[in-house]
Amino acid sequence: DAKTTQPTSMDCAEGRAANLPCNHSTISGNEYVYWYRQIHSQGPQYIIHGLKNNETNEMASLIITEDRKSSTLILPHATLRDTAVYYCIVRVESGANNLFFGTGTRLTVIP
Amino acid sequence: NAGVTQTPKFQVLKTGQSMTLQCAQDMNHEYMSWYRQDPGMGLRLIHYSVGAGITDQGEVPNGYNVSRSTTEDFPLRLLSAAPSQTSVYFCASRTGGGDNEQFFGPGTRLTVL
Numbered sequence: 001d002a003k004t005t006q007p008t009s010m011d012c013a014e015g016r017a018a019n020l021p022c023n024h025s026t027i028s029g030n031e032y033v034y035w036y037r038q039i040h041s042q043g044p045q046y047i048i049h050g051l052k053n054n055e056t057n058e059m060a061s062l063i064i065t066e067d068r069k070s071s072t073l074i075l076p077h078a079t080l081r082d083t084a085v086y087y088c089i090v091r092v093e094s095g096a097n098n099l100f101f102g103t104g105t106r107l108t109v110i111p
Numbered sequence: 112n113a114g115v116t117q118t119p120k121f122q123v124l125k126t127g128q129s130m131t132l133q134c135a136q137d138m139n140h141e142y143m144s145w146y147r148q149d150p151g152m153g154l155r156l157i158h159y160s161v162g163a164g165i166t167d168q169g170e171v172p173n174g175y176n177v178s179r180s181t182t183e184d185f186p187l188r189l190l191s192a193a194p195s196q197t198s199v200y201f202c203a204s205r206t207g208g209g210d211n212e213q214f215f216g217p218g219t220r221l222t223v224l
Contacts, residue, residue, distance in 0.1 A: 036213075043115075043201050043215030044154065087153060099213060100170075101146075101153030 004088045009106040012082075018075040020105050022088030025069045032091060033064060034099070035073045037084040044087065044101075047073065078109045112137050115216035117202050123222045124192040132187040132219050134202030140214070141207035143185040144169070145177065147198040148218075154201060160185055161207065192223045 005023040012018040024033065034049040048055055048062045050071075055062045061074040075082055087104040118133045136143065144159035146169075156169030160179040174196060176188040185204075189196060202216040 041199065041218065041220075043203070043217055044213075045215070046212035049212075099154070099156070101155070103151070103153050 003100075004090060004102055006086075006088050006102060006105045008103070009108070011108050011110055012075075012078045014080060014109050014111050015077055018078040018082065018107055018109070020073040020075075020086050020088075020107065021070065022073070023070045024088070024090045027068050027090050033062065033068075033071050034089040034091060035060070035062065036087045036089065036099075036101075037082075038087070038104070039081075039084040047086075078107075080109050080111065083107060083109045114138065115202055115204055115214050117200075117216040117219050119219060120217070121220050123224065124189075125224050126193060128192050130189055130192065132189075132200055132202075132221070134185045134187065134216060135183050136185075136202075136204040136214070137183065138204065138206075138214065139182060140204035141182070142213075143179065143202065143204045144213075145175070145185070145187045146201045146203065147171065147196075148201060149198050157187065157200075189221075194223045197221060197223045 032049050032051050035047040036044040038044045048057055048060050050062045064071045085104040085106050087101050089099050115136045141162050145157040146154035148154045155171050157175050158169055158177040160166045163179050163182050166177050166179055179185050200219045203213040205211050205213045
């Protein structure tokens with residue numbers, strides 16, 4: 001599975017959009033981009049995933065560049081409850097179960 | 112549904128002791144896995160299972176054993192606890208195949224003295 005690079009930390013004002021970048025320059029054609037987050041010491045929570053096209057769900061949007069070497073997770077209206085560590089992960093869909101977590105981005109939403 | 116449950120929430124062991132961390136899911140998921148998370152780091156895969164009776168090693172399997180006798184349960188055994196195994200342990204499950212999410216339990220915080 002490809003490695004990812006994320007900024008260590010970011011701040012975002014409450015109510016504004018939070019844009020979290022992720023570089024995955026060695027991603028293979030059959031690898032998906034997944035985003036999870038971990039609030040305080042809880043278990044990670046799935047947010048969204050995609051392969052090539054941009055994706056949107058009730059939590060967030062995922063923008064993947066055309067060359068697929070980077071992506072951006074967008075939280076459209078950040079709230080204080082969105083303060084968490086966000087992990088960008090790439091994995092082969094046929095893989096057994098392996099999510100390779102990096103150190104993620106610590107997002108702090110500021111009132 | 113209770114989702115993924117883990118017991119105990121906290122545990123303190125002495126070096127050399129053995130114990131079993133329990134994990135159960137009520138979603139009829141085929142895939143289950145165990146991760147550990149050390150301070151300031153992401154999760155690392157210990158062992159995983161793709162179905163009852165089938166287990167395999169992950170990234171950091173040494174010092175741990177697993178078995179999967181039922182779909183619901185996936186216990187993690189520490190054979191002889193060491194201080195290096197002080198960590199937070201997370202169990203996860205998902206349905207097999209396809210592009211789907213993993214569901215994580217609340218974690219077990221283990222301290223080995």
